[in-house]
Amino acid sequence: MNTTSNERGDTRRALIVKATRLALGAGFCSILGESAGATPDMMREAIGKLVGSSPVNEGRVTLDIPPLVENGNTVPLTVAVESPMTEADHVTAIHIFNEKNPQPYVIAAHFGPRAGKAAFATRAKLSDSQRIIAIARMSDGSFWMAGADVIVTIAACVEMNE
Amino acid sequence: MARALINVPAHAKKGDIIEIKALISHPMESGYRVGMNGTIIPRDIIHVFTCDYNGVEIFRADFSQAVAANPFMSFHTIATESGKLVFRWSGDKDFEATETAEIIVE
Numbered sequence: 001m002n003t004t005s006n007e008r009g010d011t012r013r014a015l016i017v018k019a020t021r022l023a024l025g026a027g028f029c030s031i032l033g034e035s036a037g038a039t040p041d042m043m044r045e046a047i048g049k050l051v052g053s054s055p056v057n058e059g060r061v062t063l064d065i066p067p068l069v070e071n072g073n074t075v076p077l078t079v080a081v082e083s084p085m086t087e088a089d090h091v092t093a094i095h096i097f098n099e100k101n102p103q104p105y106v107i108a109a110h111f112g113p114r115a116g117k118a119a120f121a122t123r124a125k126l127s128d129s130q131r132i133i134a135i136a137r138m139s140d141g142s143f144w145m146a147g148a149d150v151i152v153t154i155a156a157c158v159e160m161n162e
Numbered sequence: 163m164a165r166a167l168i169n170v171p172a173h174a175k176k177g178d179i180i181e182i183k184a185l186i187s188h189p190m191e192s193g194y195r196v197g198m199n200g201t202i203i204p205r206d207i208i209h210v211f212t213c214d215y216n217g218v219e220i221f222r223a224d225f226s227q228a229v230a231a232n233p234f235m236s237f238h239t240i241a242t243e244s245g246k247l248v249f250r251w252s253g254d255k256d257f258e259a260t261e262t263a264e265i266i267v268e
Contacts, residue, residue, distance in 0.1 A: 073230060073231070074230040074231075075230070078236075098228060101227070101228050102192070102194045102227070103226065103227060103228070105226035105228065106226055106228040106229065107223055107224065107225055107226060107228070107229055108223065108224040109221070109222070109223045109224075109237070110221070110222040110223070110224075111221065112219075112220065114215070114218070114220045114239055114240055114242070115220060115221065115237065115238055115239055115240075116179035116238050116239055116240040117179050117238040119237070119238060120221075120223070120235065120236060120237040120238075121234070121235070121236040121237075122223075122229060122230075122233065122234055122235050122236070123229070123230035123233070123234050124228050124229060124230055125190075125192070125227070125228050125229065125230050125231075126228070
């Protein structure tokens, strides 16, 4: 009995949230985004494909992304990984994942010891407020990660918006 | 031909870590947007960006739909010798672009 009423409450809450978003004028974007969007599960699956059964350690990776962005169409992001970048010990790749875009990948950058520094910067498109995860693969096969939450006020819409 | 902007220091000391910036004009159309006539605008993105330093690949990036239009990349390399940096982008609709930059290492 309790569960049923809770479920009902949840649906009503979701409806109210959607109605509010519509009222705010951002509704069109959000609803489309929700139906076409990836889910945190899709991101976990994509990460699973990369790391397999290896553990992913927290740390060594710095993901620099503004916590609040106005325009989801161009979100600057910088990633740096602590590494001596020698032949024996370097970062081989940095992968960026997102939670709620229509697909979970953002970019994968591949490095060698000649990079000197395991860092790069680019600009991403984000369709919703979400968590971004950076995972670095080291030459010894270990994985390190960092995450950051971003609030997006104007999403990179999936419909025509110009 | 897509316009590309490359920023590589003209001179560097041997062993220095230099920053390289590359930007190319490209719509990076995600393939998730609906156009004016109600049909999906087909995907048109760059898939791979590479940078070769005197013939050796020093950086590669795989782009997805979530890379912003006019993709910008900033990365680093160790200045080893004078020579040429070659930047290549390739993607949907047989998109290919190449740009070069010279560097003098003392």
